[in-house]
Amino acid sequence: MPSFTDTLTVNGESMEMYASIPSGPGPHPAVVIAFHVGGVDEFDKVMADRLAEEGYVAVVPDLFHRFTDEQLNGPRLERLTYLSDPDIIADMNAAVDFLKGQSAVDNERIGVTGFCMGGRVTWLMAAVNPIFKCAVPFYGGSIMSPWGAAEKTPFDLTDGINCPMLFHFGATDGNPSPEDEVKLDAELTRLGKEHTCHSYEGAGHAFMDWTNPDRYHQAAAEAAWPRTLEFFASHLK
Numbered sequence: 146m147p148s149f150t151d152t153l154t155v156n157g158e159s160m161e162m163y164a165s166i167p168s169g170p171g172p173h174p175a176v177v178i179a180f181h182v183g184g185v186d187e188f189d190k191v192m193a194d195r196l197a198e199e200g201y202v203a204v205v206p207d208l209f210h211r212f213t214d215e216q217l218n219g220p221r222l223e224r225l226t227y228l229s230d231p232d233i234i235a236d237m238n239a240a241v242d243f244l245k246g247q248s249a250v251d252n253e254r255i256g257v258t259g260f261c262m263g264g265r266v267t268w269l270m271a272a273v274n275p276i277f278k279c280a281v282p283f284y285g286g287s288i289m290s291p292w293g294a295a296e297k298t299p300f301d302l303t304d305g306i307n308c309p310m311l312f313h314f315g316a317t318d319g320n321p322s323p324e325d326e327v328k329l330d331a332e333l334t335r336l337g338k339e340h341t342c343h344s345y346e347g348a349g350h351a352f353m354d355w356t357n358p359d360r361y362h363q364a365a366a367e368a369a370w371p372r373t374l375e376f377f378a379s380h381l382k
Contacts, residue, residue: 148194153206155239160210162240163190165197171249174381175202177240177277179259179266181351182221184209188356192260199374201381202250206240208233208266225262229293230269237270245276254278254381256308258373259285261351264312264321265299271310272302279380281311281373284350286320288329303332310340311376313369315348315362343372 148165163185167173176196180189185207193203209217209224216227237257244250256279259267264285271280289300310333314326321329326342333340345352345365352362353369 148190148197151243153239153243155210155235158211160236160239161185161207162243163193163205163207165190165193165203166249167197167200167202171202172251173200173202173249174254174256174377175204175244175250176256176258176377176381177237177244177270178203178205179237179257179263179270180205180208181259181261181263181354182224183354183356184217184224186356188354189260192353195370196377199377201256201377202244202247204240204244206236208236210236225287225292228262230291230295230299232293233266233269234273237266238274241274241276252276256280256377256381259283260353261286268306268310269299269302271308272299272305275307277308279309279311279376280306281313281376283313283353283369284315284318284321285312286318286325286350288321288325300329300332303338304336306333306336306338308339309376309380310338311373312340312342313373314342314344315350315352315365316344316346317349320350341376343369345369 196203258281264282267282348362348365351360352365
């Protein structure tokens with residue numbers, strides 16, 4: 146199962162992207178991963194590798210590539226204040242274009258997932274790019290808030306979602322909170338969007354991240370991941 150880091154060009158700027166490729170001949174289904182606030186780190190790379198082991202080409206674009214060293218080295222949560230939805234959309238679409246250019250990828254079988262801020266990005270991308278056949282946000286917060294130069298929030302764009310969605314929530318999370326889950330679920334239902342929500346008792350934000358022992362919740366992670374693989378298999382395989 147080979148993996149590598151490639152460099153893409155987005156609006157004249159260089160963006161690194163981690164990619165993990167299944168063994169064996171293609172064309173394979175593919176998944177774009179929107180990373181968490183830690184960036185392209187061990188967690189995101191391992192999640193990409195896990196998907197490749199299941200037969201998916203998995204890519205993780207570096208959505209922080211425009212940041213200065215000072216911005217990257219400051220408090221982690223401050224990174225979110227430097228992001229802009231139009232830039233995020235351009236970066237994620239560049240990753241999609243990369244996949245579409247690979248003979249090993251089946252362009253009709255591309256999904257999207259993401260963790261933390263990446264869960265928000267997953268909702269956003271499902272709403273703006275119809276290529277995605279399914280979407281799996283993990284504890285995506287701030288979906289009701291615009292970032293940067295965006296005129297609309299991801300929530301405002303919900304009507305554009307035309308693929309099945311599987312959303313994982315932590316029951317003790319503050320963003321997205323249980324109240325946010327109710328609002329998001331109600332909006333998807335109101336618009337007739339195919340979706341399933343799972344909330345995990347005792348789990349908070351970032352419950353999948355085993356690299357952060359203060360937040361990792363083993364029972365929630367071990368329940369959410371098989372559900373995710375089953376969901377991807379049903380829509381991409």
